[in-house]
Structure formats: structure tokens, C-alpha cells
Amino acid sequence: MIYRIAADCVLLLHLAFTLFAVLGGLLVLRRPSLLWLHLGAVFWGVAIELADWICPLTPLENFLRERGGEAGYAGGFIEHYIGLILYPENLTIALRYLLGLGLVAVNLLIYGYIFWIRRRRKPLA
Numbered sequence: 001m002i003y004r005i006a007a008d009c010v011l012l013l014h015l016a017f018t019l020f021a022v023l024g025g026l027l028v029l030r031r032p033s034l035l036w037l038h039l040g041a042v043f044w045g046v047a048i049e050l051a052d053w054i055c056p057l058t059p060l061e062n063f064l065r066e067r068g069g070e071a072g073y074a075g076g077f078i079e080h081y082i083g084l085i086l087y088p089e090n091l092t093i094a095l096r097y098l099l100g101l102g103l104v105a106v107n108l109l110i111y112g113y114i115f116w117i118r119r120r121r122k123p124l125a
Helices: 002-030 032-050 057-067 077-086 093-121
Strands: none
Touching (some): 032 093
């Protein structure tokens, strides 16, 4: 029972990290101190997608599920949970690249907005 709960906690952490990587720039608008933490999350998310790696949280969740008597799953977090919702077919490498580039594009837009807002607030000398 404890392993199943731990696996669910890892799953929630993984989901929170993914959402933070995608939309955390919006938090930086309110809390600028999160800037470097968010940029690290974006870098990690893009590296995972473009290099076709598996996030270490996925094998940890699988391990905990197996110890709890459940079956683990093949592939990564995106393919198993997000892919099942968004993409009925298996995630191709081309689609993973597109997701990685989408992550960069979303964050470039957010940080472009942040830069624009900060620039507007500075008085001209």
C-alpha cells in the first residue's frame, strides 16, 4: 500500500514539474526569484524531449508501482499519461521534437512578454 501511495506521489510530482516547465514563466511574472529554477526546468524538459531520454521519475514510479503489486509501464511519462489523453497513437520521435520545440516557443513568448513589461517600466534616461 505504501508503495502505491509513493508511486502516486511521484506521478503528481512529475505532473507538477511538467506543468511548471511549460507554464512556470507565468509564475516568474509574480515571483521573479523563480526565474533560474524555471529556466532549469525548461532546459531539462527540452533536453528530455529532444534527446529522447526517459526522465528519472518514470523508472522511479515504475519501481514503486511494481513493489506495490501494480504493473509498471514502458516508455516515458509523456507517452503513458499525456500521450494517452492527447495522442491516441504512440508518440513518434518527430512529435517529441515538436513538443520540445513547443515548450521552447511557449516560454519564449512568456519571457518575451516579461522582458517587454520590464522594459516599459524602466524610465528612459
